Amino acid sequence: MTINSQKISSREQAEAILDKYDYFLFDCDGVLWLGDHLLPHVIETIDLLQSKGKTVLFVTNNSTKCREEYTKKFHKLGFGSVTKEQIVGSSYATAVYIEKIMKLPKDKKIWVLGERGIEIELQEAGYQTLGGTDPELNVDSFDPEHPYFNLDDDVGCVVAGLLFQVNYLKLSLTLQYLLKDNKSIPFVGTNIDSTFPMKGKLLMGAGSIIESVVFASGRQPDAVCGKPNSGMMNTIKAKNEGLKANPLKGLMIGDRLNTDMLFGRNGGLDTLLVLTGIELEQLVSKVEQQPTYYASKLGVIYELTQ
Amino acid sequence: MTINSQKISSREQAEAILDKYDYFLFDCDGVLWLGDHLLPHVIETIDLLQSKGKTVLFVTNNSTKCREEYTKKFHKLGFGSVTKEQIVGSSYATAVYIEKIMKLPKDKKIWVLGERGIEIELQEAGYQTLGGTDPELNVDSFDPEHPYFNLDDDVGCVVAGLLFQVNYLKLSLTLQYLLKDNKSIPFVGTNIDSTFPMKGKLLMGAGSIIESVVFASGRQPDAVCGKPNSGMMNTIKAKNEGLKANPLKGLMIGDRLNTDMLFGRNGGLDTLLVLTGIELEQLVSKVEQQPTYYASKLGVIYELTQ
Missing domain, CATH: 3.40.50.1000 (HAD superfamily/HAD-like)
Structure with missing residues (x-):
């Protein structure tokens, strides 16, 4: 060619x-x-x-940072004039999608497999999040009797993206919500990048984390918000x-x-x-x-x- | 029907x-x-x-246990006469595959994304394993400068299966070996079960862990040894x-x-x-x-x- x-x-x-x-x-x-x-x-x-x-x-x-944090990164690196309004991150796009397109009622909670950036954008949109960076989930060894296996019936959406503190408990809890109610809880992915470049290496991208719960649940995300x-x-x-x-x-x-x-x-x-x-x-x-x-x-x- | x-x-x-x-x-x-x-x-x-x-x-x-440990489970549950020779586990089948079919030379090391059962069967077959349950890899937070990112050139095979202590470092290191040498290092999966039943729940199966590094690397396993x-x-x-x-x-x-x-x-x-x-x-x-x-x-x- x-x-x-x-x-x-x-x-x-x-x-x-x-x-x-x-x-x-x-x-x-x-x-x-x-x-x-x-x-x-x-x-x-x-x-x-x-x-x-x-x-x-x-x-x-990058869904790990909210727009606010991302703006700070710009300032730190010398882009003095960049404002929050110029940033469109996949976590923000995810929150906009859930609020404006999916129109999830604000009394529904959102289960998050992901980092702080997703939690903050969803919370700014008015939703309560579960999972995510909750320190109760950063366990050293997996316990199939972890209290969070008592699922919360108010969860009305599952959001999955990149997380560095991924573990078997977080993945398996996400799977429970994806299987719950005959697989009817909406499932939104932040982005499907297979890899994540860092320090000259290709690391696991959001898409590769999401893919593990896709395979386990037999469900594809109902929507993916990133590029x-x-x-x-x-x-x-x-x-x-x-x-x-x-x-x-x-x-x-x-x-x-x-x-x-x-x-x-x-x-x-x-x-x-x-x-x-x-x-x-x-x-x-x-x-x-x-x-x-x-x-x-x-x-x-x-x-x-x- | x-x-x-x-x-x-x-x-x-x-x-x-x-x-x-x-x-x-x-x-x-x-x-x-x-x-x-x-x-x-x-x-x-x-x-x-x-x-x-x-x-x-x-x-x-179940690749998390070797045949020896699995026999103990049988005895503990009351199957008094069951012997190691009656057990065919996916970790054993994986070791047999690598030794007898793939004929990997014994001076090659094997990178393991998985539990002790895999390590033991591979070691019994005469191979040195890396990764796996190495405590150096059970980190609280991800460090992209972890010394294990200096890859070992003697690794001649990557084996992936179920592991409860999965984390971003182990997944990303596995990805490095899958991408290394123009994606030429053989890649073997223990089994592709999407879920793993435990205490009345469906948890993440080996296939769902493997799928994350499959998606990240763009490679399918060269062989999968389980049912x-x-x-x-x-x-x-x-x-x-x-x-x-x-x-x-x-x-x-x-x-x-x-x-x-x-x-x-x-x-x-x-x-x-x-x-x-x-x-x-x-x-x-x-x-x-x-x-x-x-x-x-x-x-x-x-x-x-x-």
Whole structure:
């Protein structure tokens, strides 16, 4: 296959992009930073876009942090002007989905297999959460008589995502709620990334944790909120009328073909793949749906226009 | 669909079974016991078979115990005459597979995502294991700089199965070995049961733990050794020439249609489904491949012949 994707390597190309788009949606890890390591000239690129009045949004599948915490990460890394309103995380999108689309009554509780970020966003939306980071669940050895096996009949939804403190008790309790009431309690996943890049390694992603309870329960999630699923894009478009009216005014920038690029394309946006994350240049020619553009790194947009 | 399966409910039927078969293969949990609770008249049934000179084998997908420990469980529950040679566990079958079929050199190490039972059987076969129940891996919080991320180049096989002390570190380390050397290290699963019955609950089964690293790595196991896979049956037939020569002299007795009954049928044996475990009587008529027989419980064979 040949490359139809345009490689951004000249000042003209970089300037054409600045002219053409009003909405810039960014994946974070692998695009702006790798773990805690900032990639070159990314702050300058974001500043450049904001100085030109562009709408800049950060779209992340990381569900372990809420928007508030994620904003702090931006500030700590030197993105001084980024606000909570610019962050669209999969935990936030999950809360929006449950509240606005699923319309789960506020007196229902939500069982969480996941980190603090999910709990906070669900609680901000007005729901009581169970499970999650509850210290009662961080047990050293599994006890099949753990009191939490007395299931709570008020649980009206199960949310699953990435959690670092995963254990057999949390997985098995989640399974009980997925099987309860003839498998009728709605099941929502934050995102389906199979891996999670950290410190140069690929670790277990949310999708791989979710998959274990999917296999055990014989159920697929009723909805998945992160990229590349449409729930996240609908949340963004609902708050950005111009993008909703004309998706081609938007550019989705990411490092993953099967989530970021697919997400942008499915939403009707153009796409830019950066090679600082998970994908290699050789792959661009091999995929059926190539991104609109690709670049060695995000920072070239700043570098080429100086 | 109609029931073609014969329900065992008369003395004649029970005696016909005792006459017809020489090899009786038993699943354990859900057939002989539920957790630590013995089912009625199972010891008497096993004693009856042994007094008639039948070959009695216990075929279990439980990989958490080695044959030695499993024999102790039999003795503790009152099956006084059961010996280690009668036990065929998925961890033993896994060790036999790796040694005899895969022929992994003995100077290669094996990375284990699983319990002590797997480690012991692999060690008895002459291999050094890594991972598994190593206390260094039972960490309270995940550290991406854990020294075990310096992978051991002598690892020549990854074995995954059920483990109660599952955590993010063990899963992520297993993922590193599955991805290492361009995904070339052989990957063996003990068994693919999605759930694990305990104290009246369905907990996470080996298959559900394995599935998480399958999804993360994008790899399927190169072999799965437990029921219903053929590896386990080949191990049994290799040691029982009469069954190998004439599989219809064997009866596989179990409580699961999709593992036990399939396992027996694929091996050319007749099958008996007991309803003390996971399946309901209504289901017998609904499956395409019905068992040869079914019974409310194993103990009826003893009860009907007294």
